[in-house]
Amino acid sequence: MSCRTKPFCHTPNSCKVLLIGEGVGITYGQRMLLAAVCSAAVATIYVAQPVLAQIGRDLRVPESDLGWIVAAGQIGYLVGLAALVPLGDMLDRRKLIGGQLLLVAVGMLVAAVTSTAWLLLIGLATTGLFAVVVQTTVAFAADLSAPTERGRTLGIVTSGVIIGILGARVLAGFLTDLWGWRSVYVTLTLLLVVLSIVVLKQLPADPRSNRRTYGDVLTALGHLFREPLFISRGLIAFFLFASFGTLWSGLALPLAAGPWQLSTAQIGMFGIAGLAGALGAARAGRWADAGRADPVTGVALALLALSWLASGQATWSLWMVIVGVIVLDFAVQAVHVSSQSLLTAAYPGRTSSVIGGYMIFYSLGSALGATATTTMYSTSGWTGSAVLGAGFALGGLLTWALSRRTVTRTRHDTAGHRSVRTGAMQKEG
Template sequence: MLLATVCSAAVATIYVAQPVLAQIGRDLGVPESDLGWIVAAGQIGYLVGLAVLVPLGDMLDRRKLVGGQLLLAAVGMLVAAVSPTLWLLLVGLATTGLFAVVVQTTVAMSADLSTPTERGRTLGIVTSGVIIGILGARVLAGGLADLWGWRSVYVALMLFLVALSIAVLKQLPADHRSSRRTYGDVLTSLGHLFREPLFISRGLIAFFLFASFGTLWSGLALPLAAEPWQLSTTQIGLFGIAGLAGALGAARAGRWADTGRANPVTGTALALLALSWIASGQAAWSLWLVVIGVIVLDFAIQAAHVSNQSLLTAAYSDKTSSAIGGYMIFYSLGSALGATATTKIYSTSGWTGCVVLGASFALCGLLTWALSRPTVTRVRRDAASLGSGRMDTTPEAG
């Protein structure tokens, strides 16, 4: 639960801006078409951290690594909280994003602490913490922003990150990595993953998955705050509760992965993701349909994400931090694309344009999954023929 809480708090730092974008824009004088950069700044920092910081988890004591990164993320939150200009705000958010990759170090640590038959279940629980952070942050941000302004959101997260850092250093066991591996070794190992068809296919699916996710959650606040609804930031933040219901319902995806159904679960989830946009597209006249769309979308995102991570940590069990970090590079790029493209398209084509964009991302992910099925089958067959070695021999190790 501590590891899940770390993931929840760290990832929340990137997403709390989404329900209060309009308030930040008014306070700092940011045009509507440029608001997406406030979300994208954290994603850009996150992208850099995935490449240069997450591989450290394969060579250093993860307890100290997690504790230190939480403290440095708190520094970024402090800078954001006191920022008088957009540029300083972006610097603070990018800094926080850089060290928010503590999420991936934590996920890799949880996978390594699990047995092969329980890995999917453990990842499902810890990744639920990630989804709680992403969606619960909206509820927290909306309420705090209405009471004390958007800056209070970043102050609250800063204090929570500091407290978590202390808890991690006191509660987690030491986790010494092999001293024979250098930083160059782990970066080379990460680079080699980008030649692996399995890794590339799962990464591309993550790219489209989270581009669709980012499209919904970066843009949904805009039509809800406009006519005919004119919802407050607190009311908009409550839509995160609907997302939590869907995401937590999908925590069982980890158990499905443990029984060899990870790849079918991914395909089914991507199909549901595309269908969810039909309901979410009705924001102009039905809030209930939007709620249904949000629940289905977050269920699909969680199910596909857990299944993908289960496949990768099983396939690359000797370098879980590098595998998760590399996979999440695709995630970060997709999220940043969804955030920036959505606000641009909304300013020209309204919510309808955003819906078409989000559904298109989902369909691209489904197409990638369909085209990669022969690769998954081949990897599974190779693992079975080897009987042991790098790959797990569970039915869906590939």
């Protein structure tokens, strides 16, 4: 057999072929770099939430229209999930990640220097559009990893996403108190530019040799919505992040009200409690590598529902809220890592499309949680919001229970296909 994969040849008579979706390994430093990329990119979408009042006063935006400042980034992100993430199955992802980080930085810079609300919205929509570099990064990390350590890699890289979402609140509150809201956007602009340069210098080249057309990738993405495993994990993500959004988009309301009347910076500090839960859940990646992704999902969803018993006490106990936040973010991270581990293993060769499609469910769930919690709070107080968040969690738990056979069958099929490919290669070698 002639060898067409020279970088992986080690002897004249043998040839190791890099199977798509079965990477050769990734270093700890590269994992941390990819996690940092995810953290910085996703922070750009959420960093406006704790400083909306300051932006509104500076740019003379009516209070009733402040929601559009957050919505602009989310809308851009949703468009990017469908239109840009599939590019990861076509192009060299190292260059794609570096280029998209620079484009996110451009959007941040526009937001930092603008003097008008409409230009701010354009900058934030641009930021959201290219912030989907997060999903390209997650898919790249999965493909670079050896199968036995894919879950561990996803656990570390996905921790960066949660750190970015929660850390954005802490960073924004701190910098705004010191130098104003524009300093938040300037800081992120500089960080994104630096990360872009480091990515191009430190990450390995994309290991894939085949490329597909944009039409083929979009067609394959459409076909995923007929796959039982993809749909079930997508629905779990929808309920998961609806519950997540219910907490983090609504928690500031009871904390800013009596008896606490906390400031923006003080409310942002609750993100630290969430970080503790998210970092602890990095262990979920190792559980996924050990073949326990499905049971971990069920246990974590049950914990998610129970966390609301503590978070729902925000009107009388801050300590209970802290406990609820830690448990909720641990559960969200564990389910998120487990789902992505199952999906990237089941659909090798199109991980960017799979992750992008999966995150569409995430985006829709987050939007539902964010809008529903404020409506529920206005009519039923924080108790109503807590019931809503727990209801979303139970919806995810029910979806998991009904889909367990699908996950088991898909795992067996994936293992069988891998064995067939490996056996065929050994015969050819």
